[in-house]
Amino acid sequence: MNPDAKPLSEFKRLEHCLKAESTPFKASAQNIIYHECFDKEQYTFVIQTGIVAIHRQPDDLLLGIVTNPFIFGLAAGMTEHQQKYTIISQSSSSGFYLPATTARQLIQQSDLWQDAFCWLSWINRILAKRNMQLVGNNSYSQIRAMLLDMAEWDESLRAKIGVMNHIQRSTRISRSVVAEVLSALRQGNYINMNRGKLVSINRLPAEY
Numbered sequence: 681m682n683p684d685a686k687p688l689s690e691f692k693r694l695e696h697c698l699k700a701e702s703t704p705f706k707a708s709a710q711n712i713i714y715h716e717c718f719d720k721e722q723y724t725f726v727i728q729t730g731i732v733a734i735h736r737q738p739d740d741l742l743l744g745i746v747t748n749p750f751i752f753g754l755a756a757g758m759t760e761h762q763q764k765y766t767i768i769s770q771s772s773s774s775g776f777y778l779p780a781t782t783a784r785q786l787i788q789q790s791d792l793w794q795d796a797f798c799w800l801s802w803i804n805r806i807l808a809k810r811n812m813q814l815v816g817n818n819s820y821s822q823i824r825a826m827l828l829d830m831a832e833w834d835e836s837l838r839a840k841i842g843v844m845n846h847i848q849r850s851t852r853i854s855r856s857v858v859a860e861v862l863s864a865l866r867q868g869n870y871i872n873m874n875r876g877k878l879v880s881i882n883r884l885p886a887e888y
Contacts, residue, residue: 823861
């Protein structure tokens with residue numbers, strides 16, 4: 681069993697529970713789905729189709745690219761001061777949203793707290809994995825971790841995301857350093873790229 685596998689059965693039950701009192705949305709590529717326009721009330725978003733990027737406000741750090749299905753903001757509003765985020769569609773996307781307080785009421789009524797806890801535990805695991813890869817590591821180790829992560833994406837997703845821009849926005853390593861490392865890895869035939877997109881990884885050395 682893959683410990684990083686998305687809990688799809690739990691998602692399906694939560695999706696069915698939350699959809700009844702939600703507002704549907706559709707977004708084309710590079711459109712903002714969730715931003716400060718929702719600041720007056722915290723919302724839960726369910727991504728049913730498409731790919732979205734989650735950015736941290738106010739520094740616009742890219743936290744990750746997520747594919748459907750996905751639930752964002754399940755615990756929104758649980759504490760007084762929470763980190764704010766921006767969700768930007770990377771492809772045509774659709775789903776629905778509802779106030780987070782309503783989402784929790786529906787979960788309570790349907791006795792789906794175990795499913796909600798399972799979903800949040802999975803998100804915490806993904807974030808912990810990201811921290812292990814990036815926090816406290818040198819620039820090359822961070823770049824290497826990002827490349828390995830991108831290599832696990834579907835080919836269609838890799839074809840949409842520029843390697844240099846994705847790494848730089850996720851790590852804040854200078855573009856010149858990222859460009860230097862990528863160039864060296866390409867010259868050494870460690871990675872294959874086409875028009876700035878990652879095609880494949882042959883082997884990545886542990887150290888630069």
